[in-house]
Amino acid sequence: MRCAIYIRVSTNKEEQKSSLENQRELFYRYIGDKGWDVHEFYVDVETGTTDKRSSLQRLISDAKQRKFDVILAKELSRLARNGKLSYEIQDIAMRNRIDIITLDGAINTVEGNSSNFGLFAWLYEQESQRTSERIKSSFASKARRGEFKGSIPPYGYDVAGGVLTMRDDDTPSVVRRIFEMYLQGIGFDAIARTLTREEYPTPAQIAGKRNAGKYWHGSTIKLILTNPHYTGDLVQCREKTLSVTVKARETIPLDQQIVIPNSHQTLISREQFDLVQEMMQGRKKKRPKAKKHLFTNVAFCADCGQSMWYIQYRKGYVCGKYQKHGKYACEQHTIKEATLISIILDDIRELSRTLDEVEVLGKIKASADKERKLRERQVAELEKKMVRLRDSKNALIKKLADGIITDDDYQEFVANTNHEIHQLQEQVQQLKLSAQSNGLLDLERMKQEIQSFLKLDELTPEMLHQLVEKIEVQVDGTPKIYYRFTNPL
Structure with a gap:
C-alpha cells in the first residue's frame, strides 16, 4: 500500500512544530507495523477550514492521478474542519479507489469503517464555528476598549500597547502626499507610479512581508484613501467573513461598526478625508465590460x-x-x-x-x-x-x-x-x-x-x-x- 500522509498544524509556533514531529513519529510506527510504503508526506501550516492549502491541493491532485492507495491522517479534522471539503475529499477518494484512515480509529475504509464520516465532519465544523465566534467576540471586546486589533497597522502608523502611534519616518508624509495628490485630480495609478519612481517603500515592505514587492499599485492607493483611521478615529469591525467555511467578506453596517473617536494622532483632517470620499464617489462611473x-x-x-x-x-x-x-x-x-x-x-x-x-x-x-x-x-x-x-x-x-x-x-x-x-x-x-x-x-x-x-x-x-x-x-x-x-x- 502506497501511503499519502497528511499532516497539518494551525500555526508556525514552536509548540505546533513539536506537534508536527510527534505526528510524523506516529505515522512511522503505524506504517512500520503494517509493512506499507510511504508515498509522500503532505504538510500544511494552515487552518483546517480552508481548502487553500498548497499541500492539500497537491494531495488532491495526486489522488486524482491515483499516485497512492491510502490517505493517512491523525484525525479527520487534520484533513478538514469544513463539512463540504470533507465530503469532497471523501468523494475524490472513493472515485479513485483510495482508502482513508485516521489514527484515532474514527475512519478506516480499508476495514469498512466509514459510517461515522458525516458525523465527524459535522462535529469538527461546528467546533471551528464556535472557536471563530469566541475569537470574534474577543476582538470586539478589545475594539470597544479602544485597542487596535489588526495584525498590521495602517501605513504611517505603528502599534504600541494596542494604540496607534505615528511612525518616526517618511511614511506619514507619504500618506499626506497621497491625499493631496488625489485632491489635485491625480488618479490612483498615476499616484502609484510616482511613488514607485521615487522609490518610497510600499506598505508590504514596511510590514516586513516576505513577498513584499517594490511597486505601488492603484488598489493600494485606494485603500489608503478610504481608511478612516487617518482622521484619528479608531474604526474597527468593518467587515466579517460570512462563515467559518465561506471566506467571502461582507461589510458590516455603519451603525454596527465599533468607532472610538479621537483615539490616536491625526494624519488627515476630517474635512480633507470627507472631501476625498466625495470626489471618489463623483468619479465613479459604470465602465463597459473590458474588451x-x-x-x-x-x-x-x-x-x-x-x-x-x-x-x-x-x-x-x-x-x-x-x-x-x-x-x-x-x-x-x-x-x-x-x-x-x-x-x-x-x-x-x-x-x-x-x-x-x-x-x-x-x-x-x-x-x-x-x-x-x-x-x-x-x-x-x-x-x-x-x-x-x-x-x-x-x-x-x-x-x-x-x-x-x-x-x-x-x-x-x-x-x-x-x-x-x-x-x-x-x-x-x-x-x-x-x-x-x-x-x-x-x-x-x-x-x-x-x-x-x-x-x-x-x-x-x-x-x-x-x-x-x-x-x-x-x-x-x-x-x-x-x-x-x-x-x-
Missing part, C-alpha cells in the same frame, strides 16, 4: 515577462509593467496589432505552400518519427530511474522503523529523493509535450486546418490559439513567435 483583444494573454514582454496591454490610441500593445509603473519598471516594447496579424498570416501562407511539396512533407514525417522514438526511449529511461528512486525511498522506511537510521537522516534522504523525482517528472512531462509538438500534429490534418483558416483571409481567435503558443515582443518591437507546430520553413 479582450486578439493577443491578450498571448503576447508578452520579452524582458520582464508581463502580458502586453492593448492601448487604444496606439492601436497596438505595450508592456503591462511599463504601462502600470512607467519606465522605472520596464521599457515600452510597443507593437501594432496589425503588424502581428500580418506577420502571422504571412508565416501561415508560407507554411501552407511548403506543405504542398511532397518531398518536404516526407522529410518532415521521417524527422518527426525519428524524434518521437528518441523521446520515447528518453522517457522510458527516466521512468526507470524514478522507479529505482521510489524503491530506495520506500525501502528506507523499514530502516527507520528498526532504528537503523535517524529521523533526520530519513527526512534528508526523502527530501533529496523527492526533489530528484520531481525534476525527473518535469523532464518526462517536457519530453512528452515536446513529442506532441514535433510530430505531434498530424501533418495532413494540419495542412487541411491551415488551408481552411486561410479561406477566411483574416486572423481569428480560433486560428491564433490553435497555431500560436505565445509571442514575445522585444524592446525594439520585434516579435518572436512560438508556434504550436514545428515550422519547416
Whole structure:
C-alpha cells in the first residue's frame, strides 16, 4: 500500500512544530507495523477550514492521478474542519479507489469503517464555528476598549500597547502626499507610479512581508484613501467573513461598526478625508465590460515577462509593467496589432505552400518519427530511474522503523529523493509535450486546418490559439513567435 500522509498544524509556533514531529513519529510506527510504503508526506501550516492549502491541493491532485492507495491522517479534522471539503475529499477518494484512515480509529475504509464520516465532519465544523465566534467576540471586546486589533497597522502608523502611534519616518508624509495628490485630480495609478519612481517603500515592505514587492499599485492607493483611521478615529469591525467555511467578506453596517473617536494622532483632517470620499464617489462611473483583444494573454514582454496591454490610441500593445509603473519598471516594447496579424498570416501562407511539396512533407514525417522514438526511449529511461528512486525511498522506511537510521537522516534522504523525482517528472512531462509538438500534429490534418483558416483571409481567435503558443515582443518591437507546430520553413 502506497501511503499519502497528511499532516497539518494551525500555526508556525514552536509548540505546533513539536506537534508536527510527534505526528510524523506516529505515522512511522503505524506504517512500520503494517509493512506499507510511504508515498509522500503532505504538510500544511494552515487552518483546517480552508481548502487553500498548497499541500492539500497537491494531495488532491495526486489522488486524482491515483499516485497512492491510502490517505493517512491523525484525525479527520487534520484533513478538514469544513463539512463540504470533507465530503469532497471523501468523494475524490472513493472515485479513485483510495482508502482513508485516521489514527484515532474514527475512519478506516480499508476495514469498512466509514459510517461515522458525516458525523465527524459535522462535529469538527461546528467546533471551528464556535472557536471563530469566541475569537470574534474577543476582538470586539478589545475594539470597544479602544485597542487596535489588526495584525498590521495602517501605513504611517505603528502599534504600541494596542494604540496607534505615528511612525518616526517618511511614511506619514507619504500618506499626506497621497491625499493631496488625489485632491489635485491625480488618479490612483498615476499616484502609484510616482511613488514607485521615487522609490518610497510600499506598505508590504514596511510590514516586513516576505513577498513584499517594490511597486505601488492603484488598489493600494485606494485603500489608503478610504481608511478612516487617518482622521484619528479608531474604526474597527468593518467587515466579517460570512462563515467559518465561506471566506467571502461582507461589510458590516455603519451603525454596527465599533468607532472610538479621537483615539490616536491625526494624519488627515476630517474635512480633507470627507472631501476625498466625495470626489471618489463623483468619479465613479459604470465602465463597459473590458474588451479582450486578439493577443491578450498571448503576447508578452520579452524582458520582464508581463502580458502586453492593448492601448487604444496606439492601436497596438505595450508592456503591462511599463504601462502600470512607467519606465522605472520596464521599457515600452510597443507593437501594432496589425503588424502581428500580418506577420502571422504571412508565416501561415508560407507554411501552407511548403506543405504542398511532397518531398518536404516526407522529410518532415521521417524527422518527426525519428524524434518521437528518441523521446520515447528518453522517457522510458527516466521512468526507470524514478522507479529505482521510489524503491530506495520506500525501502528506507523499514530502516527507520528498526532504528537503523535517524529521523533526520530519513527526512534528508526523502527530501533529496523527492526533489530528484520531481525534476525527473518535469523532464518526462517536457519530453512528452515536446513529442506532441514535433510530430505531434498530424501533418495532413494540419495542412487541411491551415488551408481552411486561410479561406477566411483574416486572423481569428480560433486560428491564433490553435497555431500560436505565445509571442514575445522585444524592446525594439520585434516579435518572436512560438508556434504550436514545428515550422519547416
